[in-house]
Amino acid sequence: MKKWTRRAFIGAGVLASGAVVIGIAIRPGNRSSKVAGLIADKGETVMNIWLKISxxxxxxxxxxxxxxxxxxxxxxxxxxxxEMDADWSKVKFLEAPADKEYANYILAKGFIAGDKHFPKFLEGTIDGIFLTAVKSMNFQITGGSASVRFTGQQGMRIAGAAAKSMxxxxxxxxWKVPVEELKAQNSTITHAASNQTATFAELAPAAAQVKTPSQPRLKTQEEFxxxxxxxxxxxIPAKVDGTAKFGMDVQVPGMKYATIKASPVFGAKVKSVDTTISSSQKGVNKILNLGNAVAVIADGFWQAKTTLDGLPIEFESTENKELSQVDIINGYKKAMDTALAEDELDLHFKKGDxxxxxESADTLVEAEYELPFLAHATMEPMNCTAWVHEGKCEIWCGSQNPLGVKAAASKLLDIDFDQITVHNxxxxxxxGRRSETDVIEQAVLIAKEVDFPVKLIWSREEDTQHDVYRExxxxxxxxxxxxSGNPVAYTHQFIFKHHPPEAADVPYDIPNQLIQYSNPTTYVPWGNWRSVDHSTHGFLTESFIDEMAFAAKKDPFTYRKNLSENNPRFQAVLDLVKEKSxxxxxxxxxxxxxxAIAQSFGTIVAEVAEVEVSVEGKVKVHRVVCAVDAGFAIHPDGFIAQMESGIIYGLAAAMTGEITIENGAVQQGNxxxxxxTRMDEAPKIETxxxxxxxxxxGGGEPSTPVIAPAVTNAIFNATGIRIRQxxxxKNDLRESMRQTT
Amino acid sequence: MIKLTINEKEFEVDAPAGMPLLWAIREQCGLTGTKFGCGIAQCGACTVHVDGQPIRSCITPATSVEGKNITTIEGISKDKNTLHVVQQAWIAEQTPQCGYCQSGQIMSAVALLNTNPAPSDEEIDAAMSGNICRCGMYGRIKSAIKRASESLQSSSTPEII
Structure with missing residues (x-):
């Protein structure tokens, strides 16, 4: 079996669909004193690893x-x-501590196994395998649009149902009455016949002694x-009054501030830097040469930043010091040509010939596309506060991967895993950006050099220039x-395959397909970017099907629908977006x-974009209608917000998003x-x-891959100009460039 | 040392020449609701009011606002026990996602409604396009501003700062 890595998991997708695996997601709570010690206060009953009653x-x-x-x-x-029939007004949450007990084995299992059913006798074994695996690789990830569909569906619901049953x-x-005569409602259990009532809290200590059912009955949709x-x-309340605490806002007594500059050319080492502090550098505590970066610790970020900006830093020269964007793209072209010529492309999918x-088709449609590197540009620049003291390390950060943070710090400092505390x-x-641990590692290395806590803050420029990029x-x-215009053959050759593995699949009925790829050496660091490979393949597949429809002289909606006859869910989403738009x-x-339409992370999303292209070539997206089938929206308003968010995120990338390399360095900074995308450029979105x-x-990512092709297909509809880059x-859309079609 | 008046409270801060107000507010006054986003007045996350005017605190030297009335997200509601009508609208519309930009969004929105209690869509766009939201909640921000505007119209106390 291929080695499991955290990175592979976060982007990995679900291959299978079908019924949900139930009844295997919980481990009893009170029987694990370790879990109780992590999450419970005195008097509280831990019903299972996901649930306690006060x-x-x-x-x-x-x-x-x-x-x-x-x-x-x-x-x-x-x-x-x-599932528990709890009184919602008395429900709270606690973010699980960064502890191996909370490694996301459900997620890992979901990513690997999808929704496959396991034979009952194997369930315990399979859970054991996954639990061991995720613990060993410190997997506690928020990503892959997976929280609801795996942790929620296979963990939270079962935990609630099991607790209710107990x-x-x-x-x-x-009460010595038959269990069938009891009713649970609003955190209370009643026996109507004998007029007896008890709260969950009153029953909890006894309930915790009941054997945890392995397959509690889950509610049907109608019972929700x-x-x-x-x-x-x-x-939300804390996010409107300024009290919400992000990593950036952590305040630890005695803390100082640091900022950092890594080599503009990826991977180059520091050649020389003067780390002496001059008397004029007030409030500066330390200048550190970390080998591949220089950091300044000071009383405040501003002092650290101005000092760092004024430092003459020389970086070692590397073979990439003159590398340009053109070189990189030409390198990719050459790699693809060579792989093609030498028949060395890797196979993604093959069907027929x-x-x-x-060769024998009536009409041949051909297109070449090019997509840029993209940065994440999270609103909050990268930061991390660390304090290394007395053989321990405390870390404050906002991470999609707190166990990974712990593991990284443990390894770097050579401190026992249990001596690292992560306050997420x-x-x-x-x-996707905050699943990486690069900034945490820097903060830990800086904090190691001093005996007080340090908050490392990246400038926006550092954040843009030292991201891990969408390829x-x-x-x-x-x-x-x-x-009659129907496709008989489809070939696709592309550069770079990461995750999820199915991203390049064509969702349409085409009898002969050959999809291949090549993964040449790359210089720019890669990372998971919202929707990962779907962000590229959504654009490629849905642009090209539009080109095919045009060549076939068919309506783009009808063409897609006719080629989806084996996929009624897909057709229903298409129908809905057609009607609403x-x-x-x-x-x-x-x-x-x-x-455009795409299925990603188990969710089907179709979008119709309405655009205006002025005679000067300026594009304005006025309206986006989004139709989505995610099975069931647990929190409809939150789900709609996720669709809106994914659309604007993808739109920003489609309209202007581009990271380029010149002299080996990222050219963009802020x-x-x-x-x-800003408010005046944001379309009205209807979901x-x-x-x-x-x-x-999932909800977090699936609307992102669809917006770029919806918009470029709309631009084609408006102007006859096909956006392939x-x-x-980057495209000249002025009226003079348009051909009458 | 200089004296700053923030949310009607006096703070003594050590602000070297050129140090932006943002860092004084966050690091020395401990008011972390005002955010650092870009450092060059591009994103609006650091928006605060100086004598009622919205400014980008990441490029405003702290020394330049001595003796002026500075208001941050923590001081936007006059009454400590109730939220500002704009904050209430933000909750009603379930506006924030990650929430990092929202202090700045709310500060810009309050400033807009202060001078224009019933802004049109275009006026909202014009006033709010300096505030980036990477979660893309622009539609909800706009709805929340309209909701706050309606509450203001129907309330008997039009003064909102």
């Missing part, structure tokens, strides 16, 4: 995920509370009382159409409408030259949800 009848859901705006703390607590059992035994409603999010069928804070944007991509696509209705001059009842899909701002 004497005041508060039910607390233990959530092993970071809050970065997706509302995960609320949504997962809702799943647990609904409470009912305890009541039945106490909390799931499917939009409860006010737990995290696409090459032969292309709110995340000012994650998008730049090249793609060559061909399709052969028969006389008013597809086919008249638009003003210089306006266009474009459609929002002035890495512009993102429509289908609760199909299928296996739950992103961002859109």
């Amino acid at each position: 004497p005041d009848n508060t039910v607390t859901a233990i959530i092993p995920h970071a809050e970065m705006g997706q509302g995960v703390h609320t949504t997962l607590a809702m799943m647990l509370a609904d 409470l009912l059992q305890a009541a039945a035994e106490t 009382t909390i799931m499917g409603t939009s409860k006010p999010r737990f995290d 696409a090459l032969a069928e292309l 804070q709110l995340l000012g944007g994650g998008f 730049a991509t090249l793609s060559r696509m061909k399709a052969g159409l028969d006389k 008013g597809w086919g209705s008249a638009l003003p001059a210089n306006w266009g409408r474009g459609i 929002f002035n030259n890495y512009p993102v 429509h949800i289908i609760n199909s009842g299928n296996s739950p899909g 992103l961002p859109i701002s």
Whole structure:
């Protein structure tokens, strides 16, 4: 088996669909004193690893995920509370500590196994395997649009249902009545016939002694009382009055501030820097040469930053010091040509004989696409506070991967894992960036040199220039159409395959397919960027199907629908977006409408964009209609917000997002030259949800891959100009460039 | 040392020449609701009010606002026990996602409604486009501003600062 890595997991997708695995997600709580020690106060009863009950009848859901705006703390607590029949007004949450006990084995299992059913006798073994695996690689990730569909569905719901079952059992035994006659409602259990009532809290100590059921009955959709409603999010009040604490806001007594500059050319070492502090550098505590970066510690960020900016730092020269964007793209082209010529492309998917069928097809459609590197540009620049003292290390940060943080610090400092404490804070944007531990490692190395806590803050420029980037991509696509315009063959060769493995799949019925890729050596560090490979393949596949529809002289909606006859869910989403967008209705001059659809992270999203392209070539996206089937939206308003967010994030990238390399360094540094979508550029977004009842899909990413092709297809509709190179701002769309079609 | 008046409270801060107000507010006064986002007045996360005017505290020298009335997100509501009408609207619309930009968004929105209690969509765009939200909650921010505007119209006390 291929080695499991955290990175592989976070981007990995689900291959299978089907019924949900249940009944294998919880381990009993009170039997593990370690868990109780981590999460419970005196008098509280730990029912299982995800749930405790307090004497005041508060039910607390233990959530092993970071809050970065997706509302995960609320949504997962809702799943647990609904199954338990808890009183929502008395439900709280606690973010699980960064501890191996809370390694996300459910997520890991979900990523590897999808929704596959395991034979019952194997379940314990399989859980054991996954638990051991995730503990060993410190997997406590928030990513892969996975919290609801794996932790929620296979953890929280079962934890809630199991606790309810145990409470009912305890009541039945106490009152000596049949369990079937009891009713749980609003954190209370009643026996109507004997007029007896007890709160969850009163029953909890006895209930915790009841054997945990391995397969508690879960509610059907019709029985939900909390799931499917939009409860006010737990995290919002603190986000409007300034009290929310992000990593950036941590204040530790005696703390000083640091900032850092790594080599502009990736990987180059520091050649020389004068680390002496001059008398004029007031408030400066230390100048540190970390080998590949220089850091300054001072009384405040400003003093550290101005000192760092004034330091003459020389970096070693590397072979990449003159590398340019053109070199990189030409290198990719050459790598693809060579791989093609020498038949060394890796196979993604093959069906029939696409090459032969292309030759004999009636019409040949061909296109080459190019996509840029992208930075994450989270609103909160990278930061981390660390304190190394007395053989211990304390870390304050906002991380999508707190166990990974712990492991990284433990390794760097050679301190025992249990001597590292991670205080995870709110995340000012994650998008995949905060699953990395690079800034944590720097903070720890800096803190090691002093005997006080240090908060390391990256400047926006450092954040932009030392990100891990969405890969730049090249793609060559061909399709052969028969006389009536239907595709008989499809070939696709592209550069770079990361995750999820299925991203390059074509969702349409095409009998002959050959999809291949090459992974050449790359110089620019890669990282998971919201929707990962779907961010490229959504654009590629949905641009090219639009080109095919045009060549076939077919309506882009009809063409997609006709090629999805084996996928009724897909067709339903297409139908809904067509209806809600008013597809086919008249638009003003210089306006266009474009459609795109993709399935990612278990969720199908279709979007129709309405754009206006002025005679000067300026693009304005006026409206986006989004239809989505994620099985069931647990928190509809939060789910809609995720769709909106993913659309704006993807739109920023499509319109202007581009990181380029010159002299080996990233050229962009801040929002002035890495512009993102602002309010006056944001379209009106209308989201429509289908609760199909299928296996739950993710919410955080699936709307992102669809927006770029929806917009570029709309631009084509408006102007006849096909965008094959992103961002859109690179293309000349002035009226004089348009051909009458 | 200089004296700053923030949220009607006096603070003594050690601000070397050129040090932006942002860092004095966050590091020395301990008011961390005001955020660092870009450092060059591009994103608006650091927006505070100086004598009622919205400014970018990341490029405003602390020394330049001595003796002026500075208001941060922590002081936007006059009454400590109730939220400002704009903050209430923000909750009603469930506006924030990650929330990092929202202090700045709210400060810009309050300043807008102060001078224009019933802004049009275009006026909201114009006033708010200096504030970036990477979670893309622009539609909700706009709805929240309209909701706050409506509450202001119907309330008998139009003064909101």
